[in-house]
Amino acid sequence: MSSHSAQTGSAALTLAALGVVYGDIGTSPLYTLKECFTGPAALALSPANILGILSLIFWALMLVVSLKYVSIILRADNKGEGGILALLALAQRETAGHPRLARLVVVLGIFGAALFYGDCIITPAISVLSAVEGIGVVSHQFDPLILPLSIGIIIGLFAVQSRGTATVGRIFGPVMLLWFATLAVMGIASILHAPQVLAALNPLHAIRFFANAPGTSFVLLGAVVLCLTGGEALYADMGHFGKTAIRNAWYGLVLPSLVINYFGQGALLLAQPEAIKNPFFLLAPSWGLIPLVLLATLATVIASQAVISGAYSMASQAIQLGFTPRMDIRHTSAAEKGQIYIGQINWALLLAVIVLILAFRSSGALASAYGFAVTCTMVITTMLAFLVLGKHTTPLRRAALFGVLGVLLLVDLAFFAANSLKIHEGGWMPLLVGLALFTLMMTWKRGRTLLMYRLREGEMPLDGFIGTLEHGGLPRVEGTAVFMTTSSDTVPHALLHNLKHNKILHEQVILLTVSTADEPYVPQEQQLVIRQLGESIFQILVCYGFKDSADIPRALAQAGALDARLNCDPMQVSYFLSRETIVPSPYPVMARWRRMLFSLMMRNAARVTSYFAIPPNRVVEMGMQIEL
Structure with a gap:
């Protein structure tokens, strides 16, 4: 019975991973092969070229x-x-004794995370556009509706984000299961009419x-890479589903379905070169076009949802x-830690995606912008992996x-390198977004x-001050005062x-310090350290993981349960916080533009009360000016 339950749970987890992890890479057949032959390289539709491109796509999927x-x-x-931020935390641990290397690791990791948001903007735009463009195959009379429909779908998708993905997530897996099954069925039907396409499995092609x-082939790598978009999601979503479920879904269904569909499109092009105008939708019989467009649209919405949720998670970790x-x-969920919603990120992404759709107007044009951010993040991930992997294995295996x-x-x-050639065609957009976010993130960290x-x-040393404070003869008032500080000494x-x-x-009096560990979650029983500094003065050290939710009232309630001497009654606790204002220094340590940017970010940061879930009516803020 337990074995059956374990198998059922594993199957459910694999199905869930199918719906969330593989939405992006699962919708890449909509545009990848078409872009290889209709993009800037303008490759001729000869059998040798078709087999060569298919072979590149297959081996890219296998290797990368x-x-x-x-x-x-x-x-x-x-x-x-x-x-990438979890990988950065691991790499920082490995380079702790090498300051220069540690700084380089931080720069690489943060730049990769910043580029991720460039991908988050392009993915919903190109995915939804490529699906809705399928109505143009049904009839060109629908072409004027492509942009309005795409924007409407995008607005609807972002508008429901605040409700969370728990309810919608239940249908993600079954829908993507139907999607991948449809990919495979369409591909098999086409391959049966031109089985010679299977020769592309041979890397010699x-x-x-x-x-x-060689020159044309190198340029075409910029289009071939579209079949890899979403590969980073396999790693990013590991914490939600685990390695086993992700691997089972990939080898059991996703990889076979993708390969069969790509080869089916190739078989169609061998028989009907004119089908290059939209080889994916032309795989379907005429009666199945409208249902396929609807299914593809739903699949691209799911693909977009996965990236949007990833953007929230990345922001929370940062x-x-x-x-x-x-x-x-x-x-948005009481049961799942990873289901969160960040309004600032949501509406900024929506605005950026709409601007992108209006600026590029087609999935083909967007394909020129797609790929640069993805490949740069792929390079950074591999470089950081050198530092993290192989530490606890034999020298031979490490080599x-x-x-x-x-x-x-x-x-x-x-x-x-191939995608770098597309910077002037649209690749500048994710690069610009990445550089802007990288500047913001590094400015905030430096500031x-x-x-x-x-x-x-x-600041004054804590040692010696406590005794003076206890016996200073100051008037005492009822209740508990919590003073939050970044330093525990x-x-x-x-x-x-x-x-x-x-x-x-x-x-x-409680002196409370919050710190963040370089691991995702800290068990609740390990989050608190309580020290008694004087007769009525205590120190509480709270340590969260970088994916934990910071909740100070909950931490105080836990501390009160652990130590009966603490008075943590919510109605008796007052929180005293410092509020810093940045002013110019006669001897500035930051460039003027950077100081102004940091000051602007500080003014627009969420209030401490909101971030730490502190009741605003229990807070006293003490203002101070800091020269930078």
Whole structure:
């Protein structure tokens, strides 16, 4: 019975992974092969070229997705979590004793995370557009409706994000199961009419294709890479579904269905070269076009949903790791930690996607912008993997692993170089988005570091101060005062200001410090450390993982349950916070533009009360000015 239950649970998890993880890469057959022959390279539709392109697509899937991500990169998990920021946290741990290398690792990781948002903007636009363009195959009379319908679908998708993905997520798996089954059935029917297309499984066709036209072949890598979009999602979503479910879904259904459909499109082109106008939809019989357009649209919405959810998760991790300002994070599920909603990210993405659709107007035009951000992130992931993998294995296995990673890095670099040629055609857009976000994230990190340094300059050591405070003869008032501070060994500024201006002390004082570990989740029983510093003064150290939700009232309630001496009654607790204002320094440590940018980000950051779930009516803020 337990074995049956385990199998049922594994199947359900695999089905869920199918719906969330593989939406992006699962919809790539909509546009990849078409772009290879109608894009800037203008490749002739000869049998040799068709077999060569199919061979490149097949071996790209095998090397980059099957070997690199599914077999190797999934091993680089941070307590079960994946994604480039989780990989960055692992790499930082490995380079702790090498400051220069550690700084380079941070720059690479944050740039990769910033480029991820470029991908988040393009994916919904190109996916939905490519699906809705299928109505043009039904009748060209519908062509004027493509843009309005696409924008309407996008607006509807982003509008329902605040409700969470729990309800919609239940249908994701079955819909994508139907989608991949449809891909396979259409592909098989076409391959039966031209079985010679299966010769493209031989890598010699790809090699000959490169040998005959190396320049054209190199440029076409920029289109072939479209079949790999979504590969990073395999790693990023590992924490939600686990390695086993992701691998089972890939090898059991996704990879076979993708390959069969690509080869089916190739077989159609061998028999009917004119089908290149839209080889995916022309695989279907005329009676099945409208249902296929509807199914494809639903599949692309699911693909977009996966990327949008990834954007929320990435933002949450970046906040906890100290690379972006606080944002209002709403948890949309009481059972699943990963289901969150961030309004600022949602509406910024919606605006960017609509602008992108209106600017490029077709999936073919967007394909020129697609790929640069993806391939750059692929390169960074492989480079960071060198630092993380192979640490706890034999020298022989380590050498073999590094040899394979070296080959895969060359493949990534080839795709990246080919996509660099598309920068002037639209690749500048994700690069510009990535550079802008990278500048914001590094400015915030640098500004916070300098701010903490300035704050520590004026702080008093905690040792010795506690005794003075206890026996200073200050008037006492009822209740508990919680002073939040970033340092556990110095006196909080808010406490000093309270003593200076109010000249009173609560009957119980708690100095509370919140820190973030370089792991995704910290077990609740390990999150708190309670110390008694004096008769009525306590120190509480709270440690969260970079994917944990920070909730200070809940932490205090837990502390009160652990230590009966603490008075953590919510109606008796007052929170004293410092609110810093940045002013110019006579000897500035930041460039003027960067200081202004950091100051702007501070003013627009979510309030501490909201981020830490502190009741606003229990908060006293003590203002202070900091020179930078």
